[in-house]
Amino acid sequence: MISCIKNNLIKLVLVVLLTVVLSLNYFGFCFGQNRFLSDEEKLNLVINYILLKEKSTLKEIQRVRAMNNSEYKREREKYLPAEPIPYRDIEEFFVLNPNCCQVTLNYITTGYEANPISCWERLTGWSAIVGIRYMSRYRDNKGIVQVKKIEIFPGISNCGELIWELV
Numbered sequence: 001m002i003s004c005i006k007n008n009l010i011k012l013v014l015v016v017l018l019t020v021v022l023s024l025n026y027f028g029f030c031f032g033q034n035r036f037l038s039d040e041e042k043l044n045l046v047i048n049y050i051l052l053k054e055k056s057t058l059k060e061i062q063r064v065r066a067m068n069n070s071e072y073k074r075e076r077e078k079y080l081p082a083e084p085i086p087y088r089d090i091e092e093f094f095v096l097n098p099n100c101c102q103v104t105l106n107y108i109t110t111g112y113e114a115n116p117i118s119c120w121e122r123l124t125g126w127s128a129i130v131g132i133r134y135m136s137r138y139r140d141n142k143g144i145v146q147v148k149k150i151e152i153f154p155g156i157s158n159c160g161e162l163i164w165e166l167v
Contacts, residue, residue, distance in 0.1 A: 033159060037127065061083050125158050
């Protein structure tokens with residue numbers, strides 16, 4: 001097999017290029033941005049997603065509550081989640097959740113160990129698992145502030161796209 005490659009320059013160049021591309025992918029290079037994302041950027045991407053999700057849930061709850069009394073409103077209120085109390089920004093998130101986060105290839109969760117990112121997944125563009133343990137604040141149906149511990153560990157691509165949907 002190697003002698004076949006040695007005798008053909010085009011095959012040799014293709015094998016070298018494929019090796020370079022797969023190696024860069026494996027080590028987390030983002031070809032779309034021509035750079036490696038830092039761990040801080042990966043954490044911020046996931047935390048921003050959490051903040052946006054909480055704010056959009058709060059807006060939906062407020063929209064339903066602002067509706068005129070109707071059967072539709074009453075039906076929608078049955079399925080609304082608890083009213084989240086969103087964090088103001090990333091800084092507040094980190095202040096209220098110290099030591100919350102890590103970027104790794106194998107995130108150990110409470111109670112069990114998650115599957116690590118495989119070699120094939122790294123070769124095809126998975127960068128890391130972003131493990132986040134944080135306190136989700138919300139108001140219950142009586143208006144009392146409650147806190148619930150949340151643990152998520154979404155995968156993230158080399159260019160910062162979430163691979164595993166957050167709960």
